[in-house]
Amino acid sequence: MTVSAAHGPAPESGTGLDSGPAPEPGPVPDSGPVLAPSAARSTVWEPDGPYNLAGTIGSLQCGAFDPAFLKDQGAAWLAFRNDDGAATLRLEQRGSLRSARIHATAWGPGAAAALQSVPTLLGADDDWSHFDSPGYQATLPEIARKGRYLNPGLRLPSTGRMLDAVVRVILEQKVTGIEAKRAWRWLLTRHGDAAPQAPGAPNGLRLPPAPAQWRRVPSWDWHRAGVDAHRSDTILKAVAMASGLERLAGVRSSADVTAALRSVPGIGVWTAAEVLQRTHGCPDSISVGDYHLAAYVGAALTGQRTDDAGMLQLLKPWAGDRQRVVRMLYASGFRKPTYGPRLAPEDHRHR
Template sequence: MTVIGVVGAGERRWRPSAPLDLALTLSPHRRGGGDPAWRRTPDGAVWRTSRTPDGPATLRVTENGGEVRGQAWGPGAGWLLEQLPALLGADDDVDGFARLLSGLAGSRSDPATARTAAFVAGIAARSPGLRIGRTLRVFEALVPAVLEQKVVGREAWRAWKWLLRTYGEPAPGPAPSGMLVTPPPEVWMRVPSWDWHRAGAEAVRARTIVNAARHADKLEATGGGVRSAEADRLLRALPGIGVWTSAEVRQRAHGDPDAPSVGDYHLPSIVGWALTGRKTDDAGMLELLEPFRGHRHRVVRLIELTGMRPPARGPRMPARDYRSF
């Protein structure tokens, strides 16, 4: 194995105060199979790369006997290790969620909400190690989210992999073969139109990413200490960033447990089916999730983990290949 740029290697051990499912907590940062920036190896370790304020870095995380071990390499190694607890949800208010569910499930004035809360409590009990962590890297979360706008996942992930393999840089340290670090904003700004086309991203998504790259410093300022509502406002002030993309970014970069992905093609039907046995739309989904305000995204994640889906009928969203246009 070739070791790339071992500058600033380090290690940190951390013991969470509650059970932690490492792979489940970190899986939202994986963009499809073969994501060059995320890997889970047979030994159970999760590897991910990031472009930190101090530069590129590789992180390897393992858990054994309730203790987490983080190893990092590259100029940004120290920053990644400092943020390790936040990445793994150390600040996630799971106790507040449990209190909310207990109060709702015990309500005698609203039996329907009580039944729904009891169901959610049941599925939460199946995934006690789920945490919603934050990366504090806003632009890094925004690029793949924009690529996923209004397309099926495999189309977006194909574009993400192509762009990273073309413009990313090798992951520092003893990372698994093929791992890459996403390029900095100035490189995204220089990607020519024909390479966006070759990646399968049409002009609208390309312009959105390039424009966001020009404002990357302002975006990163929303990563720490900014309330979610303010982060949402700042994100949606950029052309091409709507409610869905903002939520997808805040879920990952800000660790927002209350940012449901409104505008998702399938999500309302999944939530409606799980909670009522009927499909619904965005408005109906938000109505169903309202009792869980403060934790609406968390409830959606728990529902998705059940695998519950409505019967597959009607049209499916087609995969498009812009490279042939």
């Protein structure tokens, strides 16, 4: 792979711890100063082999209205903080699937660090060569081979941003996706700062709250966001350990990261697995305890639903690549049969 960098105008569109659309969130209070415009920094990353930007980073977006991850005119816009400060990052794929070039442009005090993180963020460290070898492919079920055939450019992203991922996943605990997405959007719109200004950026791009901002969220705003006391308490416990959580980004052992995450009261095996998938691009991380996953894997591989124990047994032959296999099952287009009504969201905000 190659990376080149330049400064100039934005391109045109083209292990332990130490310490349906969502409803409108309403008026946004003053959440801090809007960062002054800064000069753009840019780089081009050329991945080895086939590459699909949208498929790779899609799992990082918390719904189509995620204020920290918006799409506009074929480009993805991300807002986040790093050690140097806030950054707005624009990503666009050019070229073909097999000769892709990812054009990245960043603004804000954290722009340089954001660009340095682009290859890792986009899956440069995610090596599929063994998975794609003919011998290994021969061991896979046909449906997983189909998924890889249809999606040769998919990789597992790695953000390294621990607290943002932990908060988002805690919001997803034991609720529907609609509820979790609405809560994330409401809280970021209400309590996150505006992202560093960037020409052409879509309206509403905002940074996830910093630890101090999460601590200042009043109880009634958690309630308005539809977040129960258990989840808000867990988030605040994680925020209290934010510096230790962020150090986990540099820990390579998924077992050590999982153990450290689970030392936070309220974080269990499901939450830890979901975080690892986003922050470390873990190829083996399986969301045991998920409301749908075990039944989906069972239906895809055997035609029959199963439980967590059954899912783990079915995936055992591909230990080390179980998350890759699951992603390929979904990528194949398979959908399990549904029976009865969907789980309905519960709205406690007006009780």
